[in-house]
Amino acid sequence: MKAAFFREHGGPDRVEFGDLPDSPAPGPGRIRVRIKAAALNHLDLFVRKGIPGIPVPLPHVMGSDGTGVIESVGPGVTRVKPGDDVVLNPGINCGECEFCLSGEHSLCVTFHLLGEHVAGTFADLVVAPAMNAYPKPAGLSWEESAAFPLTFLTAWRMLVTKARVKPGESLLIVGIGGGVAVAALQIAKLLGLAVFVTSGSPEKLDRAKALGANVGIDHGKTDFSAEIRRLTGKRGVDVVLDSVGKATWRQSIASAAKGGRLLTCGATTGPDPQTDLGRIFWNQLTVYGSTMGTHAEFAGMLKLFRDGKVKPVVDAVFPLSDAGEALRRLEEKRQFGKIVLRVD
Ligand SMILES: [Zn+2]
Known part of the structure; x- marks a missing residue:
């Protein structure tokens, strides 16, 4: 698969674009999504530079925000199916700890984000929990759909x-x-x-x-x-x-x-x-x-877009191959709204 990634932590010159092995086939409760668009966050810069205490396997694919089409689903997945257009909630929680059981998913003891501890959305394919996939708002373009989940x-x-x-x-x-x-x-x-x-x-x-x-x-x-x-x-x-x-x-x-x-x-x-x-x-x-949010909050927030009341502000759109340049724009604080990568 094509991806934007780094092989070692450091500055903007560490960002590469090229071929990596495809994301693995999804395991139980997981899906694999063919990404159409992804969006940048400051987290991508922190991860590229290296966050003390958060080791990531290298090479590492960045990207927390992504939207696309479900390519395949793992065993036991019934709420979504291949061909569905989805947006991804970037926050991944275990579902079993005391905080998850009380509905406070972003307090989960193993809470982490796509693109932070695990491979992210700056790629043709990404694997995520099925529970993190939500219907893509019909009134938004792929670029707009990538631009809202995390923020x-x-x-x-x-x-x-x-x-x-x-x-x-x-x-x-x-x-x-x-x-x-x-x-x-x-x-x-x-x-x-x-x-x-x-x-x-x-x-x-x-x-x-x-x-x-x-x-x-x-x-x-x-x-x-x-x-x-x-x-x-x-x-x-x-x-x-x-x-x-x-x-x-x-x-x-x-x-x-x-x-x-x-x-x-x-x-x-x-x-x-x-x-x-x-x-x-x-x-x-x-x-x-405050950090990210719960699944209930994600579903509540998503209704903003279903009703067409608001559209995310897209600052600029770059092809995935120009992810390095897009990250530079973010690092120099030149953006207003979201910087988006077009992946397909
Ligand atoms: Zn948990």
Whole structure:
């Protein structure tokens, strides 16, 4: 099969495109999917560089997001069949641990992602659990279908399950442009929130406003927490979503209203920011960590697309053979929305 992969960890020059042995025939409860389109995530960069404590067999095929046609199914699989058009939930859980049995699949003790510990979607063929296959939304192209699973699931769990946002509340999204941030903006507007976004790029702020963002703040020119205080009459916002991390976390804390909620699902500038315990206890803030989501959340999020209410934002489409160049675009933070690889 054709695939984008690396033989050793390192920089962008480690990404290769070429032939690898086909993914193995699917075992019990598993399916093999002929991929039509895949999408990039920051995780692909972390995996390529090497994540301490997470060894991967080499050569390693990257890619968590993928959509395509089921090519074959393993013993015992009945919920899907060869020929079905599917999107894949990238999060793989065991189904047996105490967290899985309580329905908290992304807390599974062996939770892992396609393309992280196991071979991913940047290939003609990928093997995944049958329970991770969901019907491809009919109104979306292959490229659009690849562009939503990881980011919309992550944003959905944070806003709907964790922060339990309500119409009329205010949300600050720090660093608009990345996949999760753009998905959160789209979901928040559907749910009737007032949305503030920050970026150092005027173009990205304009694109966010075109998607419904109420206010764009250039965080290259100003302390965005001071600007949020000014814009809200010193009140602050109800919810802050910060997946930037080290560079912005303190300002995010200072942007939250009393009783506010802070959401973190990643830290692209580093996981060890300075914090502000004084503001956290005095303003009675709640910090929610969140990773991916449950199967119920994936199914709930999927309905957004069945109803045609929203389409994932596709930043650019590259052929699989140009995966290295696509990853470079992601690494240089030039994207707005999802960078997609066309595989067939
Ligand atoms: Zn489990």
